[in-house]
Every structure is written in structure tokens, then in C-alpha cells.
Amino acid sequence: MDFTFTQDQLLFQESVRDFLFNEVTPERIRASWQSDTGREHQLWQQLTDLGLVGMTVPEEHGGLGMNAVDFILLAQECGYVALPEPLVHTALVAVPLLSDLGGELAARWLPKIAAGQAKVLVGLEQNLLVEDAHVADLLLLQRGDAIYALTPEQVSLRHNESVDPSRRLYGVDIPADAVPAVSGDIAVDLSGKALNRGALGAAAQALGLAQRMVDMSVQYTGERQQFGKLIGSFQAVKHHMANVAVALEYAKAPVHRAAYSIAMDEVRAGRAVSHAKLVACAAANLAARNSVQVHGAMGYTWEVDLHIFMKKAWALANTWGDAGYHKTRVAQYIFSDDAQLGAVGTFS
Amino acid sequence: MDLAFTKEQHDFRQEIRAWLAANAPAQPLQSFDTEQGFQQHREWEAVLNEGRWGMVTWPEELGGRGCDLIEWLIFEEEYYRARAPLRVNQNGIFLLGPTLMEYGTPEQKARILPKMANGEEVWSQGWSEPNAGSDMAAIRSRAELVGDKYVINGQKTWSTRAVWADWCFGMFRTDPESERHHGLTFILVPLDTPGITVRPIPQLDGLPGFAEIFFDNVEVSVDNRLGDEGAGWRVAMATAGFERGLMLRSPARFQETARRLVELYRENCATADHDPAVKDAVIRAYLDAESYCLTTYQTACRLSQGGKIGAESSTNKIFWSELDQNMHATAMSILGARAELLPHAPDARGVGSWLDGWLFAQSGPIYAGTNEIQRNIIAERMLGMPR
Numbered sequence: 069m070d071f072t073f074t075q076d077q078l079l080f081q082e083s084v085r086d087f088l089f090n091e092v093t094p095e096r097i098r099a100s101w102q103s104d105t106g107r108e109h110q111l112w113q114q115l116t117d118l119g120l121v122g123m124t125v126p127e128e129h130g131g132l133g134m135n136a137v138d139f140i141l142l143a144q145e146c147g148y149v150a151l152p153e154p155l156v157h158t159a160l161v162a163v164p165l166l167s168d169l170g171g172e173l174a175a176r177w178l179p180k181i182a183a184g185q186a187k188v189l190v191g192l193e194q195n196l197l198v199e200d201a202h203v204a205d206l207l208l209l210q211r212g213d214a215i216y217a218l219t220p221e222q223v224s225l226r227h228n229e230s231v232d233p234s235r236r237l238y239g240v241d242i243p244a245d246a247v248p249a250v251s252g253d254i255a256v257d258l259s260g261k262a263l264n265r266g267a268l269g270a271a272a273q274a275l276g277l278a279q280r281m282v283d284m285s286v287q288y289t290g291e292r293q294q295f296g297k298l299i300g301s302f303q304a305v306k307h308h309m310a311n312v313a314v315a316l317e318y319a320k321a322p323v324h325r326a327a328y329s330i331a332m333d334e335v336r337a338g339r340a341v342s343h344a345k346l347v348a349c350a351a352a353n354l355a356a357r358n359s360v361q362v363h364g365a366m367g368y369t370w371e372v373d374l375h376i377f378m379k380k381a382w383a384l385a386n387t388w389g390d391a392g393y394h395k396t397r398v399a400q401y402i403f404s405d406d407a408q409l410g411a412v413g414t415f416s
Numbered sequence: 417m418d419l420a421f422t423k424e425q426h427d428f429r430q431e432i433r434a435w436l437a438a439n440a441p442a443q444p445l446q447s448f449d450t451e452q453g454f455q456q457h458r459e460w461e462a463v464l465n466e467g468r469w470g471m472v473t474w475p476e477e478l479g480g481r482g483c484d485l486i487e488w489l490i491f492e493e494e495y496y497r498a499r500a501p502l503r504v505n506q507n508g509i510f511l512l513g514p515t516l517m518e519y520g521t522p523e524q525k526a527r528i529l530p531k532m533a534n535g536e537e538v539w540s541q542g543w544s545e546p547n548a549g550s551d552m553a554a555i556r557s558r559a560e561l562v563g564d565k566y567v568i569n570g571q572k573t574w575s576t577r578a579v580w581a582d583w584c585f586g587m588f589r590t591d592p593e594s595e596r597h598h599g600l601t602f603i604l605v606p607l608d609t610p611g612i613t614v615r616p617i618p619q620l621d622g623l624p625g626f627a628e629i630f631f632d633n634v635e636v637s638v639d640n641r642l643g644d645e646g647a648g649w650r651v652a653m654a655t656a657g658f659e660r661g662l663m664l665r666s667p668a669r670f671q672e673t674a675r676r677l678v679e680l681y682r683e684n685c686a687t688a689d690h691d692p693a694v695k696d697a698v699i700r701a702y703l704d705a706e707s708y709c710l711t712t713y714q715t716a717c718r719l720s721q722g723g724k725i726g727a728e729s730s731t732n733k734i735f736w737s738e739l740d741q742n743m744h745a746t747a748m749s750i751l752g753a754r755a756e757l758l759p760h761a762p763d764a765r766g767v768g769s770w771l772d773g774w775l776f777a778q779s780g781p782i783y784a785g786t787n788e789i790q791r792n793i794i795a796e797r798m799l800g801m802p803r
Contacts, residue, residue, distance in 0.1 A: 306795030410675035
């Protein structure tokens, strides 16, 4: 039993945190809102050079061959800066799906991903829209029991504007004569795994977002004075933040456990992910709600950076399976006759 | 990261499981807040001790097994799974014991720990006073050194198990000029010393689970001082908060409650579903109990590799106490009109021990530092907000 990360994993997290915090500033995110694609080639190249983009690509395809446990702390850091680039999507969803599909698709696209020369993005029916389809070189699209691998030229894209200007979302229409890359049980299985990995990525980013909103709120309430005192010294304000800290503290281990379950391909991976997604997104939503409250009217403005993180947290809660989807999955397990509940079920 | 138990951990689990199957009482004991129940629980402590299962984290030379935190968690899982009795001497074995090991003299350890281990001496706490509750540094009870004796005057309250306990440990002001957490001394007091009056206080269930203790020129030997004079605050705070919290309220306890809650819901879902919020609350109970378990294991692993824990340990108490309240509130909702009935009432079909648990759950956010105090600690020491 060792529920800790290795020294290497922690050191890499630290260096990625420093890089992202220095590079992906709120100013840079705001600037990206003005650009056509909202995405930056230069930043993607930097992420590639750091080994992040190809981290989960198998070594024979030019990547580092790492797994969800290796990447999970980095996904949290992506959340901390509200990274607009589809890094978590690439490393946790697209690359593993391509690897699972194997064959010519994997051999052709994985090396390009690892080299930063191509982006592959995944669209599941569970998600209404496809993130970043406009910058994709290949789209892996699930419809029913089929998965299609299509280039953007082969489909038609409808841009849908999100309340979060960093999110670029597209409705995708597949031509009637398109041929699936894979169909039947295998496609259903792979889509389910992709959904789990997407939900895991959302949960990890939610942890980072929650932490960022707490940090911003602590800083703001430590500077703002009313009644001749720092408002952060008032218990009513403190307790808003303490409540977030409690929710966040107890959401981390479920996310790390879900990453482990996915990396080990455990039978429980689905419900471990659902647990993680529910508690991490609940923590992030509470962080958003309490942070906007302690920021007062400032939190209700476009000028203060809080909304960059708040809006992303809101959105993540309802992607890769919303709370209803994940609660239903947990309920199906705990109300079944073969559920292992009680004091010895957690690791058995 | 490797979330599988080692063979040694697995074998340890099988060993305690087999022992409990052979030795744990088949029928629940009476409440340890009754005279007879207290005696039953005291005898159970002796049985546990004979099997060397009483204090598994204690060193072997003191009758323990030198278990680490993970083994402790495994022990607790099996203990709650077997529905073995609650620990009547928890104040002694989980709170005073570790403090004694750190601060006690060899003579004190030899005199106190064996009798604590076999249940011969049951301990109560003497922290709070009528005007020192959340503000524990406001303690006023005096202990004056006269020759080789302390003469104690004052009053302690909310002393859990004090009605039938043999000893009390607590802090007393030895320097009358001192203020706040200075000038306090940690002293162990036999409750049969002349000058002591114990007044039982009935709790919400009507049973005297705690008591007031009045000290009227109570003389105790200076040998009963733990640590240096004036160092009481440091001694009291010494044992890491997390480990204490873990000993008192390990995850298994709440996971078992969550399991029973799922069962209760499934037995009653036809009526329980009239309130759509109930099912959601049951799902949350399961998730939160799991979160508590996972987080505890992760922290225990980190600590066993030399990691440190700071103010974030204050999140622990808030989390389990609110979880416990939420789970029991949900059970009350499911039981509906039966919820208020005492278990022996003729129409109290299937109410089990939920009412008892619900009453006890009310105390969780209050004792061991109210949750408001914990939130202040989190905000100031963990998040760095201004005082």
C-alpha cells in the first residue's frame, strides 16, 4: 500500500507548475480571447518541448509512455492556470484512445502528436459538443456503437459560443456516407474508456481551479479593507474559504485513486472516476460560489480575473458526464446486491 | 503508487479477523454510560489486551504490536466490521497513552500504561471548565505546589466517562500570575482522592456520559505531573493532531455507518423515495465516507514516508463530524415517524441504533474543538488569512 507520488512525479509537477504559472498568465488568456483560434502555436510547441504533449504516447511512437498516474498532478496544474490549450484532452483522452484503436491510425498519428505536429481531439455523444475541433488535424467521433476518424475537411463544424471565452466548442456533423474506424462492442468499450479519461481530466483540472480561486480570494481578502479592517479577518469570510478548503482536501485522494484505477485498468475504474468527478467538481463549484461572494462586487466584473477560473469550473462540471450521469453510475453500484460496501470495500 | 495491500498487511488482516470472530461478543454490550455496561466494556478491554489487540500501535514491550498507521487502519476496519464494542478507555489509550510515551518518566510509564492497557484503570479527561470551553487557555483551576504535593482547587466539566472512571488527566494553572497558555501544568489525578466530587451530567440520551468534577483541596503527589511544571500546554498539544484524530475516529467507523445507511434505504425505499432528496443523500454518504477513507490512507502513507501534516489536519474533524450528522439525519428521514421511537418501543420496527447515533452525532461538531474553531484554524494557519 503506497498512496503517494514518487519524488520524480512531484518534482516534475513543480517544474510544470512554475512554467505554466509564468507563461499562462491571465493577461495571456485574455489576449487569446481576441485571437481567431484562441490557441497559440508557440505555447503548444513549448508544451511539446517540455514532454507534456507526448507524455502518454507509447515510447515506440516517440512519446514517454507514461500513464494517468504520471499525468494527473500535471492536469491539476493545467487547471490551476485555466490552460486553454487542449493538453489534458490530448494526453488523457485522445492519445489513449488512439493507442487503443491501434493499427494504422495509431502508427500514423501518435508520432505526429508527440512531435507537436498534429492535434487529435475526441467527440463523444455524452458531450454535446467537441472541444477545439477547429484546431484538430483529426477528429475521433463516437456515434452510437461506432467511432469515426475524420479530418475537419470531412465534417462540417458549427461554432457554439460559451460563457467561458477560452472554451471553443463545435457541433460536428458527420456525413452519412462516412465509414467508422471501428464499430460494435469494441467501439462502445473504447468510448466508455474515453469518457472515463475525459472525466478524470476534468476532475483533476477542477482541483486546480478550486485551489486557484481559493488563492485569489485569500489574497484579495488580505488586501481589501472595510470597517477599518482587512475583510479576511472576519470570521464570516474566513469560514467561506475554510469550507472550500475542507471540500478540496477531501477531493484530492479520490481523483488520485481514479487515476490509479484507470492506469491499472481496474474493474472499478468507472465508479472511481464518477466519485472523483463528483467531489472535485463540487469542490470547484463551491470555490467559485464562495470566491465570488468574498470578492464582493469585484467578483461580478469582467475586469477581475476570478471569472476566468470560475467559468471554466462551471463548464467542466457538466462535461464528460454531468453530475446526474456520474451519480447514477455510483447509485447503480451501491444499490446492487454485489456492492462491496463498508469498512473493507475501498481497496479490495 | 500501489494501492494493493502487501502480503504482510493481508496476513495481519486475516489474523485480527479470525481473532475477532472467535472472541468478539456475539451480542452488543450495554451502553458504557450505564454502570453495568461500563463494567462489561472494562472486561472487554481485558480480553482485547490478553489477545494483544488492545493497543496495536503501542510498542511490543508495552503489550502492543508496534503497528504503523496502515496496519492501524486495517485493524480498525476489521474491528468495525466485526461490530466489536466501542472503546471505553479511549481517552486513556488513544490520547493519554501516546502523550505519556513521549513525556512520561520511565516510572510513570511502568506504573500507568499496563493498567491502562488491561482496563483496570479507565481514564477521563479534564480539559474544559465552565468558562474555558472553546477558549481552553482560559483555564482557571489551580494547582499549588506544597512540599511534594499539588493542592488542586477548581472545577472541570464535560469530562467524558468520568462517572465511573478511575483517573482523570488535565491541565491546571500552577502559576497564579500567568495568563493564557502559560503557567499551565499537566497533572494526573486519581478520582478517588479525598476532596473530589463527581457530578454526573446526563447527555441527550439521558445517560451520564460525562460529568463535572469539583476539586476541593485535592492533594496529589508531584509524581503525577506529566512533563515540566508550566509546560502543560505543550504537553497537551504534543501528539500530532492528525494521529489523535485518526485513533479516535478512523474511517472504518463512518464507512460502516454508510453501509448500514444504504441497507436501511434499500429496505425502506418505497417510502423513503417520497422525499427525492433522500436517495441523493444516501449516495453522498457513501461517497463522503469513501473520500474520508481514501484521504486518510493517502495522508497515512505520506506520514509513514516521513511527510509532515500541519493545519490541514483541522479539515479532518469538520469532515467526519458533518458526515456523521448528515448520515444520521438521512437515516432519521428514512425512518420517518419511527425515527423518534426508542428501540424497545412496541412499534419501533427496524429502528436499530439510529436514534442513538443521531443523538451522538450532535456532539461531533462541538467536542474536541468546535467546528467554528477548526474553521478559524484552517483559515489562519492553513490558508494564511489575517487574524
